[in-house]
Amino acid sequence: MSDVRDFLLTIDNNKTGAEEIAHQTARKLESKQTSLLQVVQSLDEYIHDEDPAIRAKAVQYLSLVIGALPSNCLTVQQVQVLCEFLCAQLENGSAVGGLRKLSGLRKFTKDMAKMTIRALFANFQDLQIRSPKERLPIFELLNELMSQHRAALKDMGDEFVIGVTDLVSGEKDPRNLMIIFSVLKVVMVEWDISGRAESMFDSVFCYFPITFRPPPDDPYGITAQDLKGRLKDCIAASSLFAPFAFPQLIDKLDSTSPNVKKDVLQAITACASSYSVSVISNYSITLWDSLKYEILNVQEEDLAEEALLSLQAIAIRLSDSLTSADPKSHLARYLRPITNECNEQLQEPQHKQAKPAGQILSSLGTASATAYFLIIKSVMPPLMTMYQAADSITKQRALLEVLVQLFNAAILVKTLPVVPSSDPILVEPLDSFHDRLFELTSQALMSTTKDEVSFRIVALTALLRLCSLQGYLKDNEIGMAVQYFDEIVLEEDPSGRDDLKNQAIQALVEISKAKPHLIMQITFPAFMARLPDSSPPGKNEYLITLEGLAQLSVEKSISDTLVRRLLNRLDVVLQTGGSPTYPQALLSTLIYVLTRRDLRQDPNLSFYHGKLVVDLAQRVVQGAIDPTKSTALNEEATLEILGRLMNLIVRALDDHRQNSVALQVYTLFTDETVWTPVPYQHDVPLPYRLTMILSTSLIASVKREIPLAHNSVETGITHLKELIRLSSIEESPSVRLAILRQIALMVNKILPPSSLPTILDLLEGLSSGLHPTTPLTENAIRTTFWISKALILRLASVSEILTHLLNLISSPSHGLSSARGFALLLAPDEILSKENGATIRLLAKQRVFTICIPRLATDFRNADPAVKQNYLIALSGILKYVPTDVLMPEISTLLPLLLQSLDLPEPDVKAATIETLSVILVESPEAVEEHMASLVTRLLKAADEPTSSTGSSARVRQSALRCLRLAPGKVKESKLLPLKGKVTWGLRACLDDRKRGVRKEAIECRARWLGLDEPDSE
């Protein structure tokens, strides 16, 4: 049999080859070409070789052969032989692999398992002398035996327990520990360890607390948390450990390290959840005495929480299979000292300990229905009397806060799964305090002096909790609460009490979920009654009512009624005239409510289409035609809001209805005889032209495929030319903007690709100065940039258009306005957006950036001084909207330009430049390092009080200071320290800035720079 010799030769340099040889032997065995006996005998000479490496490789060969054999091919005797053979060879590591494979075979009997374990115990007395890698397979074998042959090992009883404990003692390697902990846990749970409880406990507790920190390149990915979890399971495995676990854990609770304390608390929680009820009951009081300090004198927030969890776990455990709330039960004995201590702490409600006492009561109150019952029974009476006796608002508030916590517990307990058989049916303990509580919370809310804001907020929360406690308050009582909340929202003077008002609205919203009918009957009419019929001069009280109504209309039926009511109110208001802000608020509320639902499935969609789109559009037209009929709707700002409302509704319409809208975007649903649409008319009065705002919204809302009136390419182009004519003569900014947006929609969304060449010619004509240099050139520039914007967002290749725009910058007459135009190109637009069907290419920003920046940089360098600043304005316009990752590669070219842009007087440019610099400072501070000195000087100048007229506005001063504040912490300190004196000295002037916001930023910035450590501070 040369296989073993071939194996020995190849194993060193060709591992797979050697394995192949072993597999061949296995196949020969299978096909009975050779016998097991022969294989074992062939090993004989190598097994006894004096070189241990040879011996190990021989056994490895045997193990591989066994591994390659199918599980049923060996007979029991053969397995027995192999097992004995390998057990004898155990002292060299590879035998373990073989045994592991053997134990996997079905024929591996109980006795064999015992024999293997005994061999293991015998051979590896002091396992720790071997390397962790050698120890690992041994533990894996142990683990394998535990899972395959547990019964056998159990029969060994104490012998196994002792053996395992000795085998694993002293282990440090995390991977091995993970296996050991899981093995030991099983032993602790399933074996009878009554005799050996202490030694078993000590064998695991010696690792407590785990301070393992995984090495940086840890291949196995074992975290401290994993180890801690497994160790915790062991500690909590058996109640027998209690006499050792609790004392030692409590002792470690005095450690100064928060992490250790956290592990202790989590261990106690684990033990409380798994030890037996009687054991836990013995220790419950001692545990309470040591844990209460962590909560009452809270040092670390999370430790208090962990301690609360432990106490709760104990309470949950003691509530198990509790037949009644009789006072002698374990639970009752445990809760008594706790409620006494809390009652005592609550005597001084305004002191630090009052709040944690409330937390203890409420967290234990949610442990179980019985616990809740017992706690409420013992705490409520004294709490009530204390509240009665409380002589100061602060005391009453603290007690109210405890009540809120108890109410929270009451609500939570109701959600606990009721186990019918075991839990005694308990009456709601709060019932006996029903009237008193309702009266107390209502009085606290409504009859305290109005400006005790924080107290009334707590009272409101308490009352709201009572309303949300199922079946506790009767509907009429909840109704009264609703009235109180309405009164707070509607009646109370708004200044300074908005957080109370918001809480009241939130309370109404919560109640509307459970009891919508109460809101409909009480709140709705109260709010609607407050809405004025005509728009009140000055103060916009109605806004709070509308906000309340809007937030309340979460529930479907309520919001439908609201929309109808708002519409009738709008009709009334439009007739009575007055300032447009009120109708605008009504329209905004409608938008707010309608955006919160999916209009497409809304059954009332056609109602909204008729009432909100067609009717209102017709009223606008009537108002435009006959000034006497003009209403608030004809105001510019109202038209913009109305346009948004219409856009929202039309977008949800089906194709059929969108078709009809598409054909009437200019006629606005009014017949020809009375009204002629604005396009193709000359010197049309402003009210007429203002309707273009609605037309733009309607055009935008119609799907791309739906044809407009001019459905052929030619009529499309002529319409485009007409719009361009209109835009170049239009003076009213909002009408001009509406027309420009229509042009952009035509170029980007409506006109087919075939019309693009003509559009480009139009663009060329517009800006190449064909028109005499009349004052209107700025409008021409505007139209040029809007068309370019539409094209840039639509087309893939845009360099030609951009180069054309870049050339405009240097022209002395309209170079400046062209430079400003660049801010328009990438700015997000409400109308030209994806929702309105426009094509918005993802890479548009990237393209504009990569084409324009290098060109701007070179042109800037050799531009003549007069127009130099134009390039910086154009640059800041682009950078404003370019995402940072696009920006970063070009920083080195950008920085010098940006720094010089800071010297420009224009606040917008300064603001944009500072914004970009702040981003760069955060994203890649190293790039800014060598410019630090000049950046600091310029930012200090920008933050300086506007002595000269070109001084920067408060907004710019503030953002400059905010940018300066970023440097410490981002840029290397060695670069900042030389500038520290200059900055802290320079900022002294900003501390006296006349705007409070700027002063605040200056203080923060100066504190940050002062914080830079002195280099030689000892």
Place this chain on the structure above:
Amino acid sequence: MTTSSTAGPVSITLLSSLAEPSLHHTWLTAAHPTQPLVATCSSDKCVRVYSLKTSSHLSTINGGHKRSIRTCAWKPGLKGENVIATGSFDATVGIWRRWDNDLSLRRSDVKMSEEDFTGANGNGNTDEDDDDEWRFAIVLEGHESEVKSVSWSAGGNLLATCSRDKSVWIWEEMGDDDYETVAVLQEHEGDVKCVSWHPEELLLASSSYDDDIRLWREDVDDWGCVSILRGHESTVWAVEWEGVKSTAQGTSSTENPGIRLASCSDDQTIRIWRKIPKEKGPPQSKLSIIRSGSIEEEWVEDSQLPRAHVRSIYSIGWSKNTGRIVSTGGDGKIVVYIEDQGSWSVLAENDGAHGVSEINHVCWAHMGDNREVIVSTAEDGSVKVWAI
């Protein structure tokens, strides 16, 4: 010799601001006894030497102290060389030495001034012109906490220092850069703020946070307190002796009862103290609260200057030539007083001398052409020269 006061209010006019002010608080500026030079010490642990003529920055002392330098003083009576003692919050006193190759006319003057000295890391001149550099001769250690004031005796061989550790130390220069402690005086009950030597006699005045002023003399070979001047109701920030020249002529040279002491305090008053000449004769009968056997003197409050300040008065200067007193303090005012037949009156005032900043120190200095100026040092790092 009092100049005749011209009709109309006299004004304190700004001559110049010393260039390159420190970007940190500046505490004190010491005027050179003879040359038109001043040394300003600042919380950036440096002392900057300026020329009053060109009001430009000549040289810098740094690298010797680990904390702010609170005080400094030029050593009087030296030829061809300059020595400055610096007292710092790091509880040590440094003695610095520099060859006096005619500091004011220096070829590298021009190069010197445009170099930026204010940068915190700028350690002043580069190394190559070594001989111009201030050398750190010796450090005097002994005080346990911040040193508040240093003062050279008229002859220049004794140096007095005081500190928050309530002690006054007197050092004697035994040889080149070799000093010995001759006295450690620990009778003050609080932080000692200022020490000042009598212009002629070996008499040292010290003022303290405990509201007292004490006078010290050497009796045989042991220094002791000869008098306690009580009257101030709060911290006495500074004391200054009257100049020799300005007293009435014709008094005996040995003991000159005429030389008085001025003191300024946080109680916003400036007081003048005069010694009661002791008649020869019977040994003192009263139980002396000073150690028995030491010579005891009696000083009394001669007068109080008119109240011109509304905040704590930090510093006063008593002109040797004109006998005028200049004062300054937390209210940012500079006030000059003049004495006429024993009664003091305000000659001139200048409020907002350094804008809104407090002024920490003021002293008389001469411009070389025996014109006398006032040098004021403010909290905001500016140092200004005024004419009156």
Place this chain on the structure above:
Amino acid sequence: MSDETLNANPAIRNTSDLPSRRRQTSPHSSKQHALGLFSSTVPACAYSPDPFTSSTSSDEENSDDDDIVEPIDEQEIYDLIAPITDPEHPLTLGSLSVVNLPDIHLTPLFPPSSSSTSPPITVLTVYITPTITHCSLATVIGLGVRVRLEQALPSRFRVDVRIKEGTHSTAEQVNKQLGDKERVAAALENGTLMGVLRKMLKGCEGT
């Protein structure tokens, strides 16, 4: 610092009860404010002014805001020092009522004369109330308040921090120390003390 907390059980005031600057909506708050909840119905880009018109003119609502001078008042001083954390408790001086709005006084040093052009030198006096009468930390708290104010206020302010009479056994000595500007400056250069002060002032960042 004594390790057992001197006053383990101070009365604590709820932050929303502390004096704060009522959010008076400034007379012509920008358009965004007016809509309140419904400002969400107007997309953000609708507010950016037309880039073409030169921004200074169209920015009018900002510029006249700019001229209104918002003087430094007692409330601003209070907001500066209330968030300082007490060296002993994880609580702020405001919630412990160590600093209170009525105990802050601003008075001009010289009678307001039209002559002096520069802004008036102002004396700021802050009285602090230690939580218990023999609190040894009163000096540290006073120093913390003084350092915070001196770092945050322009140099025309003269900061006087005093212990309120009758609230502390050694008020007189503490006040003398806090009033001595030189000793305060020296204290600031003492590394360990600055460490304590920096921890106390940590609470002020980002408020």
